[in-house]
Amino acid sequence: MDTDPTRTDPTRTDPTSRPSTLTASTPDELGEAAPAEEAPPVAPVAVIGAGAMGAGIAQVAAAAGHDVSLVDAAPGAAAASLARLSEGLSRLVARGRLTQEEATAIEGRITPVASIDALPDCDLVIEAVPEDLELKRRLFAELALGQPSTTVLATNTSSLDISAIADEVTDPERVLGLHFFNPPTRMRLVEVVHGELTARAYVEFATGLMRTWGKTPVVCASTPGFIVNRVARPFYGEAQRIVEAGVADAATVDWILREKGGFPMGPLELTDFIGQDVNLAVGTSVWEQTGRDPRYAPTELQRSLVARGRLGRKSGSGIYPYAADGTLVETPPDLGLAERLVGGPVATDPLARTLAMLVNEAVDLVRRGEASAEDVDTAMVLGTRYPKGPIAWGREIGFDVVAAQLAELDAAFPGGRYRPSPALTDGSIA
Ligand SMILES: NC(=O)c1ccc[n+]([C@@H]2O[C@H](COP(=O)([O-])OP(=O)(O)OC[C@H]3O[C@@H](n4cnc5c(N)ncnc54)[C@H](O)[C@@H]3O)[C@@H](O)[C@H]2O)c1
Missing domain, CATH: 3.40.50.720 (NAD(P)-binding Rossmann-like Domain)
Structure with a gap:
């Protein structure tokens, strides 16, 4: 196309x-x-x-x-x-x-x-x-x-x-x-x-x-998920995988993305807010439309939540439990663990891992000629309230650093999900 x-x-x-x-x-x-x-x-x-x-x-x-x-x-x-x-x-x-x-x-x-x-x-x-x-x-x-x-x-x-x-x-x-x-x-x-x-x-x-x-x-x-629903996929997917692997619990992962990353909501509480079923449906649609690209594969964690009717805030429980009035029943984050994870190996650093994947997704969209870098950043800031556009963030981190982080993730979790976009290293996005 x-x-x-x-x-x-x-x-x-x-x-x-x-x-x-x-x-x-x-x-x-x-x-x-x-x-x-x-x-x-x-x-x-x-x-x-x-x-x-x-x-x-x-x-x-x-x-x-x-x-x-x-x-x-x-x-x-x-x-x-x-x-x-x-x-x-x-x-x-x-x-x-x-x-x-x-x-x-x-x-x-x-x-x-x-x-x-x-x-x-x-x-x-x-x-x-x-x-x-x-x-x-x-x-x-x-x-x-x-x-x-x-x-x-x-x-x-x-x-x-x-x-x-x-x-x-x-x-x-x-x-x-x-x-x-x-x-x-x-x-x-x-x-x-x-x-x-x-x-x-x-x-x-x-x-x-x-x-x-x-x-x-x-x-x-007209690419699967357009800009926002495509680039945002790893925001949810990485957090779910980290929880699934037992690296940290949901409250700690959400705390890291909020407090260290500046995101207005953590990815796991956000999926509860959106509805696990709605979020899974969007993710599955992108996954199917991309020929089941492993980058977008839904997690077992989310499938199981949906299968058990734990749809999030609207059903009274999801990743988190909710009180009768819909307020989240707070689970305290493990702050000591959070401090140890952030800045450590990328495979167990929720923030670095999520950012690397967001940057990768964003530059790949631009590389395919599906949107401009400026529009991708505008869309993510206005559509999802991310604190920065992922491409601007990638420039700050360094595209070469992101490429190296993805190579590390790819070695730790082979199968194609973490393959780096050529745009990270070919200089096509300055
Ligand atoms: N709800 C969201 O957050 C959201 C956000 C962005 C885009 N969208 C998209 O917007 C569209 C509408 O979503 P929504 O949430 O407003 O749905 P909705 O179910 O609230 O409203 C759809 C309306 O369309 C009417 N309708 C059904 N068949 C019709 C027909 N043949 N002719 C005229 N009216 C008909 C229904 O009676 C209903 O009132 C969908 O394509 C959805 O994917 C939804």
Whole structure:
């Protein structure tokens, strides 16, 4: 697959045929993020699926000035979602974060629409229905027929291949991913994902538009997990393996990553928070889509937690036990052990081992041409709240040091998981 993000096929789509009312973001005008309040009056947008993500995306689009049609297959769901959104806006007004006029204007721009057939012509459609390839494929074929040929068709998928979703669209160059993070109203990051046939003009259009929505877009190829869900895999996997091997208990590993690494949450408590089942599903999806690359192999520890129903905070127990009100029942870390592990051999140093793998994953993504180094770092800082981007971190540690650490890990745990990316030593990433 051609994965160069700069790849284009401008002959397939005339960039000047972009919807005229959205030309605030033509490629030549791309540059610094435009403050949301400077966004010009804008064109109609539709959001398909009024669940957790769709409702938030609709609110963000309406706040940027778009008229938004909101469609949901479940009868009454779009109206119910709008009512919840209205309550949320009222809370923002009560807290002084929004004026009543602004809240009324945002709400007034969103219209529940009964079905896709009843949609007005839109300049952008964002799909946020459940993560089911066949469902999305059918929906995109239907949208492509029902909407003008210039309408940009975007999916909020977190894991599916954009090219596969565009399979039955006759002009797939206008299909791309707009991967918002949860909740879309608060998370600034949006991954703009291009499939094999997505035209560069549309990627640039979407990137510029996201800036006018007050978001920070990053561009990536439709690679398994995109940027964030791919690069983050070893953050969880290394911690689980260290606990599995009996090197340290979960509380000690989490303490090291938090206190010595500066991560806002330890990897093990974070998987409990996300849900062990959800985290395992994402990891397994990346593992399957990469042809079961050992770098992404799920751990027995996590599989067993899920099999036993220990899904984390939501089920009352996971890696840690939780009290009835959902608060974590504290387990004290072994601080003496933590001090001995950090700075010791890499195989038993949770921090060095995790960082080496994060850096490796990040540089490999860049080496394959799937995203730029700058975008990878931006995505990881905004999408996961890592204290530094992994590539900047790699520069600080030294890519040669990371390569040597991985060689040590590879010798200790053969099988390919720890193979160093050629980018660590070939000078391709300065
Ligand atoms: N929840 C997250 O944290 C998150 C984050 C990023 C991306 N995503 C992705 O966003 C998408 C939506 O996720 P969600 O969490 O909002 O799901 P959700 O289950 O909360 O909402 C999906 C909505 O789509 C509706 N729907 C189902 N089939 C439909 C159809 N044919 N036409 C119109 N509406 C239909 C459902 O009735 C439901 O209201 C998924 O692809 C998911 O992977 C989710």
